[in-house]
Amino acid sequence: MSRISISVPSSVANVSCGYDVLGFCLGYPCDEMTVEIKQTQGVEIEHVNGWSIPTDPKLNVCGAVAFEMIKKLNFKYGFKIKIIKHIKPGSGIGSSAASAAGTAFAINQLTGNKFSKLELVKFAMYGEEIASGAKHADNLSPVIFGGFTLVRSINPLDIVTLPSLNELFVVITHPYIELKTKDARLIINKEIELEKAVVQWGNLAGFVASLYSKNYELLSKTIKDVIIEPQRIKLIPNYKEIVDSASKYALGSGISGAGPSIFSICKGKKNAELVLKRIKEITDKKNTTYSLFLSPINTSGIEIIN
Amino acid sequence: MSRISISVPSSVANVSCGYDVLGFCLGYPCDEMTVEIKQTQGVEIEHVNGWSIPTDPKLNVCGAVAFEMIKKLNFKYGFKIKIIKHIKPGSGIGSSAASAAGTAFAINQLTGNKFSKLELVKFAMYGEEIASGAKHADNLSPVIFGGFTLVRSINPLDIVTLPSLNELFVVITHPYIELKTKDARLIINKEIELEKAVVQWGNLAGFVASLYSKNYELLSKTIKDVIIEPQRIKLIPNYKEIVDSASKYALGSGISGAGPSIFSICKGKKNAELVLKRIKEITDKKNTTYSLFLSPINTSGIEIIN
Numbered sequence: 001m002s003r004i005s006i007s008v009p010s011s012v013a014n015v016s017c018g019y020d021v022l023g024f025c026l027g028y029p030c031d032e033m034t035v036e037i038k039q040t041q042g043v044e045i046e047h048v049n050g051w052s053i054p055t056d057p058k059l060n061v062c063g064a065v066a067f068e069m070i071k072k073l074n075f076k077y078g079f080k081i082k083i084i085k086h087i088k089p090g091s092g093i094g095s096s097a098a099s100a101a102g103t104a105f106a107i108n109q110l111t112g113n114k115f116s117k118l119e120l121v122k123f124a125m126y127g128e129e130i131a132s133g134a135k136h137a138d139n140l141s142p143v144i145f146g147g148f149t150l151v152r153s154i155n156p157l158d159i160v161t162l163p164s165l166n167e168l169f170v171v172i173t174h175p176y177i178e179l180k181t182k183d184a185r186l187i188i189n190k191e192i193e194l195e196k197a198v199v200q201w202g203n204l205a206g207f208v209a210s211l212y213s214k215n216y217e218l219l220s221k222t223i224k225d226v227i228i229e230p231q232r233i234k235l236i237p238n239y240k241e242i243v244d245s246a247s248k249y250a251l252g253s254g255i256s257g258a259g260p261s262i263f264s265i266c267k268g269k270k271n272a273e274l275v276l277k278r279i280k281e282i283t284d285k286k287n288t289t290y291s292l293f294l295s296p297i298n299t300s301g302i303e304i305i306n
Numbered sequence: 307m308s309r310i311s312i313s314v315p316s317s318v319a320n321v322s323c324g325y326d327v328l329g330f331c332l333g334y335p336c337d338e339m340t341v342e343i344k345q346t347q348g349v350e351i352e353h354v355n356g357w358s359i360p361t362d363p364k365l366n367v368c369g370a371v372a373f374e375m376i377k378k379l380n381f382k383y384g385f386k387i388k389i390i391k392h393i394k395p396g397s398g399i400g401s402s403a404a405s406a407a408g409t410a411f412a413i414n415q416l417t418g419n420k421f422s423k424l425e426l427v428k429f430a431m432y433g434e435e436i437a438s439g440a441k442h443a444d445n446l447s448p449v450i451f452g453g454f455t456l457v458r459s460i461n462p463l464d465i466v467t468l469p470s471l472n473e474l475f476v477v478i479t480h481p482y483i484e485l486k487t488k489d490a491r492l493i494i495n496k497e498i499e500l501e502k503a504v505v506q507w508g509n510l511a512g513f514v515a516s517l518y519s520k521n522y523e524l525l526s527k528t529i530k531d532v533i534i535e536p537q538r539i540k541l542i543p544n545y546k547e548i549v550d551s552a553s554k555y556a557l558g559s560g561i562s563g564a565g566p567s568i569f570s571i572c573k574g575k576k577n578a579e580l581v582l583k584r585i586k587e588i589t590d591k592k593n594t595t596y597s598l599f600l601s602p603i604n605t606s607g608i609e610i611i612n
Contacts (some may be wrong), residue, residue, distance in 0.1 A: 021508045152512035152528065153505070160515050160524065191497045194533070199459070202327040203506035205514045206458035209466050212518035218466065222458065227500070 003036035004109050005305040008102035009298050010087045011094035012170070012263045013138035016225040016254040017203035021151045025142035025298040026170060027214075031098045032084040032305070035063040036107035042078040043067065057173050061096045061127035062234055065103040065278075068126045073111055081106075088291075090178035097139030100127025105144065105302045117144050122157055132258075133182045139257065146301035148211060163211045164297045169272035171246065171264040172256065173279050175237050176289040184258030188231055196226045216251060223252025230238060235259045237288050245282055249274040269294075309342035311611040314408035315604050316393045317400035319444035322531040322560040323509035324355070325388050327457045329400075331448035331604040332476060338390040338611065339402045339410035348384040351374065357395055367402045367433035371401045371409040379417055387412075392486045392596075396484035398567040403445030411450065411608045419445050421601025428463055436607040438564075439488045445563065452607035454517060469517045470603045471525075475578035477552065477570040480587050481543050482595040490564030494537055502532045521526065522557060522573050529571060531556025542566045543594050551588055575600075 007030045011025040038044065043057035043066045057063025064079045070078070081103060087095040104120040104127075107226045115123070121144050125135040136158060141149035147164040153158070203222040210219035228303070233239040243253040243262065249271040250264040266272040272294050283290035308510045313336045319329040342378025345352065349363035349372045356401040368534060376384070387409060392471050393401040410426040410433075421429070425451050431441040447455035453470035457463070509528040516525035539545040542565045549568065555577040556570040570585070572578040589596035 014440045018507070018511070021511060150508065150511050150515065152508045152524075156522075158527065160512055162515060167353045186383070188500065190500050192500050192503055194494065194496055194498050195500055197506070198326045198501045200503070201510045204507045205327060205456050205510050206464075206466055207458065208511045208514040209518070211467060214516070221464065231595065282423070
């Protein structure tokens with residue numbers, strides 16, 4: 001095989017109480033990527049639908065990942081990477097993670113599947129570093145493993161896959177403002193109150209328990225962020241109004257990644273449709289343009305198209 | 307029924323990564339308590355084996371709990387509480403929690419079982435307030451519910467019972483120094499680094515996942531406390547030496563509650579026996595007197611003797 005086409009999903013990281021550790025994979029939107037071996041060295045990157053993303057492989061997420069893998073594999077040729085990007089860059093649903101994870105996944109497929117999923121996340125982290133200045137893995141892990149994942153430790157990297165509840169659906173509310181992860185990280189205080197940390201880790205532990213015990217009521221109680229969200233909501237237009245309107249039918253809402261998208265987790269597709277409708281009634285009245293979409297939790301991650 | 311005798315177990319709180327939220331119940335040591343209805347108002351407390359604990363019910367853990375229940379029940383008589391205390395006060399394995407939980411449990415039994423386990427924890431928290439100055443529930447919850455418990459939220463109180471792994475055994479290493487929870491809480495910084503909090507909540511989430519997935523390897527990796535333990539180890543004689551010697555056969559060790567006891571969690575009784583032996587070789591050489599004991603996880607909590 002010298003060429004592969006894949007569908008690479010979006011994802012939600014920093015899930016409320018799980019800042020920097022908890023993420024889940026979405027079924028929609030997905031990028032399409034085609035990666036092929038070329039007979040010359042180096043990496044070529046083409047963005048078919050022309051976002052303002054650097055195509056110089058040294059400055060590009062995919063390039064950073066590809067170069068690391070080429071080095072590790074001692075690979076004598078290069079790769080051509082073509083991306084049809086449906087996950088808007090800077091939207092907070094893992095656009096850079098999709099590019100990084102897709103590159104790692106595709107190159108692994110093209111070179112004999114030598115790497116584990118954990119190793120693919122490690123390679124993809126070089127891409128996240130280019131995108132956000134930090135080697136985080138909380139978007140990459142759900143894209144590569146599927147479902148809900150916990151980045152238990154970043155150094156050494158340790159990823160725990162968590163059970164997914166198949167009745168969960170997610171509404172993403174995406175305001176068309178660009179918010180760089182780098183910038184959203186800068187406003188976060190480096191010191192926090194121990195008392196709030198205890199609340200936060202109690203909720204995160206409860207969230208994990210809720211997934212294993214299929215306890216939607218408990219899950220709903222734990223989708224709270226007392227530390228990061230209060231600092232970031234000012235960056236996100238109409239945050240409180242949107243979250244309040246979702247609360248009637250959603251289990252909980254929060255900032256997706258570093259924003260500006262908002263996720264609302266719902267039990268059942270019907271509730272998710274009602275949440276989407278209610279949010280749309282609000283966003284339709286605003287000057288900011290929004291896109292809204294509804295997705296199941298994607299338990300399989302990246303898929304091979306051909 | 308006008309009289310009840312119960313066995314009330316010790317417990318471990320602040321389990322490493324789970325400061326203020328995670329606890330488990332021990333099979334040994336246990337206090338024996340006999341509570342009987344007396345035909346006059348008020349609460350009488352007798353400590354059979356004479357610890358220096360106030361017997362004035364207004365200053366006593368059991369008294370505080372009993373008075374709250376009498377008030378709530380609008381009970382016209384009083385109670386006589388007799389305690390044979392085997393859980394040394396100030397040892398860090400929930401001595402005050404046992405007295406408080408035992409009182410709540412016994413009075414509930416004697417007055418028609420009107421309260422849920424959650425409500426019993428709430429009553430018992432009045433006792434913990436007397437003992438430590440804080441209304442915490444992380445020792446009480448495992449004593450009343452059994453096994454591992456998560457105090458997901460203290461206000462409103464929400465307790466999540468977690469699965470117990472039946473191969474887990476615990477070695478408690480108890481140096482005979484008294485350490486008041488109040489004092490051990492005072493030395494803790496009220497502000498912590500976000501970066502460390504992320505490590506801590508990643509581990510706690512992983513710990514919870516390890517119990518559900520019966521993953522002893524993961525459990526072992528998560529028994530770490532990067533926030534509280536580094537501040538408290540100076541209060542505990544020979545801490546590092548003891549923990550290091552346990553590490554060969556234990557899954558992990560940490561400070562039990564606010565100390566000075568140390569818990570070592572082991573997979574299988576055989577490993578626990580080896581851990582106990584290795585620790586004893588160290589403590590036998592020290593000037594501080596130690597008591598060491600080995601216990602399974604107690605999944606049933608308080609038991610009625612007659």
